[in-house]
Amino acid sequence: MSTLNYRKLSRSGRWLDVRRRRLGMWAYVLNRITGLGLVVYLYLHLGVLSLLLRGPAAWDSFVAVARSPYVLALDVILLAGILIHGLNGLRIALTGFGIGVGAQKALFVVIMVISAVALWVAALKIFRV
Amino acid sequence: MPDLLELNDGLFVAITEADLVFKDRFLQGCAACHVPAREISVEHALAVEPFLNPKILAAIQVPDGVFEPFRFCLAFLATAQENGATIRTYSEVTDLLCAGKNVTGVRIRDQHTGKQEALKVDLVVNAAGPWAGEIAAKAGVGVPEIPTAGVMVALDCRLNNLVLNRLNKPSDGDIIVPQRATSVIGTTSWAVENPDLITIPPEHVDRMITQGQQLIPAVKKVPMRAKMAVARPLIARSGIAARELSRTFECFDHERDGTNGFVTITGGKTTTARAMAEKVSDMVCRKLDISAECRTRDTPLCSYRLFFQQRGSRNQSFVGAPGDRSSGRECFR
Amino acid sequence: MENPFAEEPKPTSAWLWQVLTGVGLVILLGLHFVANHFVAKGGLRDFEEVVAYLRNPVILCLEVLFLLCVTAHALLGVRAIFLDFGLSEPAERRLDQVLKAVGFLTVGYGLAVTWMVIR
Amino acid sequence: MNMLKVPLQIFRYKPGQTPGYDTFTVEIPATAHVIDAIDAVWTSHDHSLAFRRACHHSSCGSCAIRINGLEKLPCVTRVTDVWDGRSQVRLDPLRNFPIVSDLVVDMADFFRRMSAADMAMICEAEAFLPFTVDTFAVADLEPKLVELPENFSRFTRFEKCIECGICMSACPTMAADEKFLGPAGLAAIHQARKKTLDPVKVEHLLGLADGEHGVWRCHSAFECTEACPQAVDPAGKIMALRRELIARRFLKMLGK
Numbered sequence: 001m002s003t004l005n006y007r008k009l010s011r012s013g014r015w016l017d018v019r020r021r022r023l024g025m026w027a028y029v030l031n032r033i034t035g036l037g038l039v040v041y042l043y044l045h046l047g048v049l050s051l052l053l054r055g056p057a058a059w060d061s062f063v064a065v066a067r068s069p070y071v072l073a074l075d076v077i078l079l080a081g082i083l084i085h086g087l088n089g090l091r092i093a094l095t096g097f098g099i100g101v102g103a104q105k106a107l108f109v110v111i112m113v114i115s116a117v118a119l120w121v122a123a124l125k126i127f128r129v
Numbered sequence: 130m131p132d133l134l135e136l137n138d139g140l141f142v143a144i145t146e147a148d149l150v151f152k153d154r155f156l157q158g159c160a161a162c163h164v165p166a167r168e169i170s171v172e173h174a175l176a177v178e179p180f181l182n183p184k185i186l187a188a189i190q191v192p193d194g195v196f197e198p199f200r201f202c203l204a205f206l207a208t209a210q211e212n213g214a215t216i217r218t219y220s221e222v223t224d225l226l227c228a229g230k231n232v233t234g235v236r237i238r239d240q241h242t243g244k245q246e247a248l249k250v251d252l253v254v255n256a257a258g259p260w261a262g263e264i265a266a267k268a269g270v271g272v273p274e275i276p277t278a279g280v281m282v283a284l285d286c287r288l289n290n291l292v293l294n295r296l297n298k299p300s301d302g303d304i305i306v307p308q309r310a311t312s313v314i315g316t317t318s319w320a321v322e323n324p325d326l327i328t329i330p331p332e333h334v335d336r337m338i339t340q341g342q343q344l345i346p347a348v349k350k351v352p353m354r355a356k357m358a359v360a361r362p363l364i365a366r367s368g369i370a371a372r373e374l375s376r377t378f379e380c381f382d383h384e385r386d387g388t389n390g391f392v393t394i395t396g397g398k399t400t401t402a403r404a405m406a407e408k409v410s411d412m413v414c415r416k417l418d419i420s421a422e423c424r425t426r427d428t429p430l431c432s433y434r435l436f437f438q439q440r441g442s443r444n445q446s447f448v449g450a451p452g453d454r455s456s457g458r459e460c461f462r
Numbered sequence: 463m464e465n466p467f468a469e470e471p472k473p474t475s476a477w478l479w480q481v482l483t484g485v486g487l488v489i490l491l492g493l494h495f496v497a498n499h500f501v502a503k504g505g506l507r508d509f510e511e512v513v514a515y516l517r518n519p520v521i522l523c524l525e526v527l528f529l530l531c532v533t534a535h536a537l538l539g540v541r542a543i544f545l546d547f548g549l550s551e552p553a554e555r556r557l558d559q560v561l562k563a564v565g566f567l568t569v570g571y572g573l574a575v576t577w578m579v580i581r
Numbered sequence: 582m583n584m585l586k587v588p589l590q591i592f593r594y595k596p597g598q599t600p601g602y603d604t605f606t607v608e609i610p611a612t613a614h615v616i617d618a619i620d621a622v623w624t625s626h627d628h629s630l631a632f633r634r635a636c637h638h639s640s641c642g643s644c645a646i647r648i649n650g651l652e653k654l655p656c657v658t659r660v661t662d663v664w665d666g667r668s669q670v671r672l673d674p675l676r677n678f679p680i681v682s683d684l685v686v687d688m689a690d691f692f693r694r695m696s697a698a699d700m701a702m703i704c705e706a707e708a709f710l711p712f713t714v715d716t717f718a719v720a721d722l723e724p725k726l727v728e729l730p731e732n733f734s735r736f737t738r739f740e741k742c743i744e745c746g747i748c749m750s751a752c753p754t755m756a757a758d759e760k761f762l763g764p765a766g767l768a769a770i771h772q773a774r775k776k777t778l779d780p781v782k783v784e785h786l787l788g789l790a791d792g793e794h795g796v797w798r799c800h801s802a803f804e805c806t807e808a809c810p811q812a813v814d815p816a817g818k819i820m821a822l823r824r825e826l827i828a829r830r831f832l833k834m835l836g837k
Contacts, residue, residue: 003679024803056509098824179725199641441689471792
C-alpha cells in the first residue's frame with residue numbers, strides 16, 4: 001500500500017507546534033526549550049570556569065564583566081529558565097509517580113505563578129546589589 | 130465472538146392492556162422457537178432496570194445481547210483474509226461484465242487511486258445489501274428488494290443494561306438498545322429510492338423521543354448525542370407494507386432469469402449473517418461443481434484487530450530503514 | 463508479519479534517573495546558588511574566595527555531586543530529545559555511546575578544573 | 582427544516598498526486614453533524630472523496646479526523662459547534678498516521694499496538710445507571726443502583742476505548758517516534774493489566790510497557806487525555822503504569 005508519510009525531519013519538529021494545544025502541551029514545550037537552554041548554559045558555565053586556571057587576574061576581570069547590568073539581565077533570563085524547568089520538573093515527577101495527575105493543569109498554573117513571583121523578587125535583589 | 134457482545138439479556142415489557150393481551154401469544158411463539166423466555170415480576174424488572182417506566186404491567190426476560198456492528202464485520206473480514214480472501218475496500222462496482230446474458234466479471238473503480246479495473250471471475254455473488262437491486266439491474270435482472278430506512282436516536286448516556294422492547298407487534302420506537310455509554314432508540318421504517326441519499330425526517334426523530342419515553346420516561350431529560358438513518362434490505366412481498374415486512378433472507382440464482390454466473394443474497398440481518406453466508410456458499414459450490422461442506426459454523430473468528438494489520442503497511446522504524454521511505458512528497462504546513 | 467509491539471523491550475530506568483537527578487538538582491542547585499551568588503557579596507566570588515570556598519571539604523563534596531547530577535540530567539534530557547526522532551536500533555546504541563563519552567569528558571573536565579584550583 | 586450552507590475545506594490526497602485542499606459548499610440541516618456534511622460532499626459533489634464511517638454514534642471509532650486542526654469524531658460533533666457561520670470548516674486526516682487517501686489513514690500500526698496489549702473489548706459494568714463517559718453532558722438524573730437478574734453474576738459492557746486513533750494523533754511524542762507504544766496502546770495495557778489476576782500475564786503486560794519506547798517515552802503533555810472523546814484518560818493510565826513500575830523496581834531493590 002502506498003501512503004503519504006511526512007518526512008522524518010518535519011515530524012521531529014512537530015513537538016514545537018503549540019497551535020490550538022492545551023496547557024499540558026505548553027508545559028512540555030516550555031520544559032524542553034528551557035532544558036535545551038540550560039544545557040547550553042551548563043557548557044558555557046563550565047567553559048568560563050577554565051578562567052580560574054589562568055589565575056586571579058583573568059577570573060577577577062571576568063567577575064567585573066559579569067557584574068555589568070547587561071550580563072545581570074541575562075542572569076534574570078537564566079533564572080527564569082531554571083525556575084520554570086525546575087518547578088515543572090517537580091510537577092512531572094509528581095504526576096509520574098501518580099500524584100496529582102488530575103490536577104496537572106492547576107499545578108502548571110501554580111508553578112508559573114511561583115516562578116513569576118520568585119523571578120520578580122530575585123530580579124529586584126540582583127539589580128539592587 | 131464473546132469479546133464483541135454485551136450479553137445482558139433483554140426485556141419485553143407490557144405498558145398497555147393491549148400489550149398484555151399480546152403476552153400469551155409472545156410466550157407461545159418463544160416456546161415454539163425454543164427461546165427460553167420467562168415472565169419476571171414487575172418489582173424485579175424495576176429493580177433490574179431502575180429507569181424503566183414504573184407503570185409497566187408485565188415483563189418478560191429473554192436471552193439477548195448487543196454487539197458492535199463494525200468490529201463484528203471486521204472480524205468476519207479478518208477471518209476471510211486469514212483464509213486467503215482478498216478484500217478490496219473503497220472499490221465501487223461501476224458495471225458488470227457480461228457475455229450475452231451471462232455475467233463474467235465486474236468492473237470496479239478504486240476510489241483511492243481513481244483507477245478502473247475489470248475483474249474476470251467464475252461467479253459473481255451480489256451481496257450489496259440495500260444496493261443489491263441496483264447491482265442486479267446492471268445484469269438486467271430484478272431482485273424483489275426494498276431498501277427500507279429507519280431512524281435511530283442515540284442518547285448522551287446509558288439508561289438501561291438490558292435490551293428493552295415493547296411487548297407487542299413491531300412498531301415505531303418500540304426498542305431501546307443500550308451500548309457502551311449510550312442508549313439507542315429505534316426505529317421507524319420507510320422505503321427509500323436511493324440508499325445513499327437518506328434525509329432524516331425531523332418528525333421521525335421526535336417520534337423516537339416520545340415513543341422512547343413510554344419505555345423509559347427519563348429519555349426526555351437526556352440530550353441527544355446523534356441521530357442516524359440507514360437503509361436495510363427488506364425482501365418485498367406483494368400486499369405487505371414496509372413496516373410489516375419480515376427480516377428473512379433469500380438467495381436468488383439468476384439462472385432462473387436466464388442469466389448465468391450471477392447470484393444474489395439479500396434480506397436478513399446481522400444476526401443471520403453467518404447462516405446467509407452458509408446458504409450462499411452452498412449455492413456457489415453447487416453451481417461450480419465443488420463438493421465441500423460449509424465450515425463457518427465451527428470456525429472461530431479471528432480478532433477484528435487483525436483486519437488492518439493484515440493489509441496495512443509495515444512500521445519502517447522497526448525494519449531499520451534509513452530515513453523516510455515514503456512517496457518522498459512533503460505535506461505542506 | 464511479526465508484531466514488533468508484542469515483544470517485551472529491555473526495561474529502562476532512564477526516566478527514573480532523570481527524575482532522581484532532577485530532584486537532586488533542585489536541592490543542590492539551590493545550595494549552589496545561595497552559596498555562590500547570594501551569600502557571596504556582589505553576587506560572585508573573586509578568585510581568592512573561590513579557592514577558599516572550594517577547599518572546604520563539605521562544599522567540595524556537594525559541588526562534585528552537583529556536577530555529577532547536572533551532567534547526568536542534562537545528557538539524559540538530550541538523549542530523550544534524540545530518542546524522539548525515532549532512531550534505528552544501531553543509531554540508538556551509538557547515541558548512548560556518544561552521550562556516555564560526553565558525560566565522562568564533562569565530569570572529567572569539571573574534576574580536573576576543581577583539582578587544579580584547590581591544589 | 583432550517584438549512585445551512587456550510588463551506589468545507591477538505592484535505593485531498595490520492596496516491597501519486599500532490600496533496601492539497603478542495604473546497605465544497607454543502608447544504609445540510611442546522612442540526613446535522615459533521616459526518617453528515619462529509620456525506621453530503623460524497624453524495625452530491627465528489628464521489629471519489631475517501632473517508633471512513635460506520636456507526637454514527639461514537640461506537641466504532643472509524644470516522645476520527647481533525648476538524649479545524651483538532652481531533653474530533655465527526656459523527657457526534659455538530660456542525661454548529663465547529664462553524665463560526667463565515668469561514669470554511671477545515672477537515673484534515675489524523676496526524677501521525679500514514680495517509681492512504683484523502684481523510685483515510687492507515688490504521689495497521691495502531692492495531693498492532695492494540696493487539697500487543699490484547700485488551701478484551703468487554704469489561705464488567707458498574708452497578709448503577711445512568712452510565713456516561715464524562716465528556717458527555719450528564720443528565721440531571723440521580724444515579725440508581727441496579728439489581729442483577731437471576732443467573733447473572735455481573736452485567737458486561739464494552740470498554741470505553743473505541744480505538745479511534747485520536748489520542749495517537751494528538752500526542753506530540755507520537756509525531757516522530759514510530760516505536761512509541763502510544764497513548765491508546767499504553768492505556769490498553771493498563772486496562773488489560775487491571776482485568777487480569779494471572780501473575781505471568783501481569784508480568785508480560787508490565788514488561789511491554791517498561792521500555793524506552795513505552796511509558797517512559799511519554800513527555801506528560803496530556804494532549805491525549807484532552808483529546809479523547811471517550812474519557813479514557815490515557816495520560817492518567819500511563820502515569821498509573823509508571824507508578825506501578827517504579828514501585829516494583831524499588832521493591833526489587835529491597836529484595837522483595
